[in-house]
Amino acid sequence: MTSPEGQEPNAGTAPGEPEPGxxxxxxxxxxxxxxxxxxxxxxxxxxxxxxxxxxxxxxxxxxxxxxxxxxxxxxxxxxxxxxxxxxxxxxxxxxxxxRKPGLASWFQQWAGIEEEAITLCAYECRAIPGLLQPEPYIRAVLERQLPPYTEEEIDRLVAARLARQQLFRDRPHTAFSFIVEQSLLERGIGGDSVTKHLIDHLLEVGRLTNVEIQVMPLRQEDHAGSNGQLYLAETEEHRWFGYTEGHQSSNLIATAGDVSVLLQRYGKLRSQALDCRATVSLLEQLRGAL
CATH class of the missing domain: 1.10.260.40 (lambda repressor-like DNA-binding domains)
Structure with missing residues (x-):
């Protein structure tokens, strides 16, 4: 969902993924x-x-x-x-x-799981999931990374992240579910023009029959996402994996008990977020206010 490529930092579904050693x-x-x-x-x-x-x-x-x-x-x-x-x-x-250790290997495994999954779920409170990012938003995010990238690096990373979005075309039978915090839409990264493009893109992708996008409202007394972002994937064998990230770190979660915890949290998040129709209404409202 979040990230990256060969493996390039930030080239995939979410910002902050490490390059492999x-x-x-x-x-x-x-x-x-x-x-x-x-x-x-x-x-x-x-x-x-x-x-x-x-x-x-x-x-x-x-x-x-x-x-x-x-x-x-x-x-x-x-x-x-x-x-x-x-x-x-x-x-x-x-x-x-x-047998080779390292955080990058865990990310590489997640990227493989993600591309084969029959179900992909993402909750994000940091940035819009990479699979949902249009080019202007990708550039706005990358241009604000520290240490800064060169223009050539940004061009390469933008191309890599856009290539990952081929998943929507390659996996038409995969069920995609995204929950994003409303604050990410109102933050205004890159300015109003970037935000308008982002909202238009979310509305367009949300029309795909296998994609559900939900927004978590700013005010929500019951909120199951206090532990941060999370990603989940179901394989063809109906085995679930989880994936989480921090600063310069990532974690593939395969233990059934731990994955069960993430599934419970994600299920609760889906019930707490706006449904898809209410999400469309909010997106259109936010778009009209810009």
């Missing part, structure tokens, strides 16, 4: 190179290979570039197409990669 980056590049070599040996393009393993060609390209943590099911699915030896090679490479 050199060890994890190199491991991902090696895995990607191995996958690419096996695919080419089978004389398959990314567009031909993707449907066989049930991932988009865009996702396969990211893995081969070392910009996505490989999904656990990839070796098993690739084995059917590329042969038993290819499956063994990819499993060995994946095990070696997952």
């Amino acid at each position: 050199p060890e994890i980056s190199e491991g991902l590049k090696i895995y990607g190179a191995v996958l690419k070599a096996l695919r080419l040996e089978a004389d398959l393009t990314q567009e031909e290979f993707g449907p066989h393993v049930r991932y988009s060609s865009h996702y396969i390209a990211k893995i081969e570039q070392g910009k996505r943590f490989p999904p656990e099911k990839l070796p098993q699915r690739a084995e059917v197409v590329l042969g038993p030896l290819a499956g063994k090679v990819l499993r060995a490479a994946a095990k070696s990669l997952r």
Whole structure:
């Protein structure tokens, strides 16, 4: 939902995601190179290979570039197409990669989970979720980061974040749920013109049949989000994962009991936020006041 790319800071669903350390980056590049070599040996393009393993060609390209943590099911699915030896090679490479520690590896795993999920949920109290950010808002956020980015870095990060929003097109059967604090809309990052563009974009994305956007009103005596932002994803096997972030840190949550706590909190947040129709009315009201 929140973030980033190869892995580039802030290139994904939320601000503040760390770049991978050199060890994890190199491991991902090696895995990607191995996958690419096996695919080419089978004389398959990314567009031909993707449907066989049930991932988009865009996702396969990211893995081969070392910009996505490989999904656990990839070796098993690739084995059917590329042969038993290819499956063994990819499993060995994946095990070696997952033994490497570091926060960036957790983010890489979340990015992979996110791209395969059948349900994605996000509650944000810091910034609009990256998947919902239009380009003017992305630039406004990145231009205010410290330490500051160069113009070239901002252009690269904007392109990466916009590319992540391909999820809406690649995953038409995924259910997306977003809850954002009203204060994020009234903060006015980048000025009125940026806020107008943001609200128009939220109204447009909210019209997609598989997307629900809810706003948490400024005044809400019962509020289950006091512990901060949270993300949740449900896999095809109906297993749930959670993801949270802090300054220069991130945490993938896989323990069933801990994920259950996040699910309870998110369910309560959905009941406390404005419903989708009331959210549209509020967005239109805020847009008209600018």
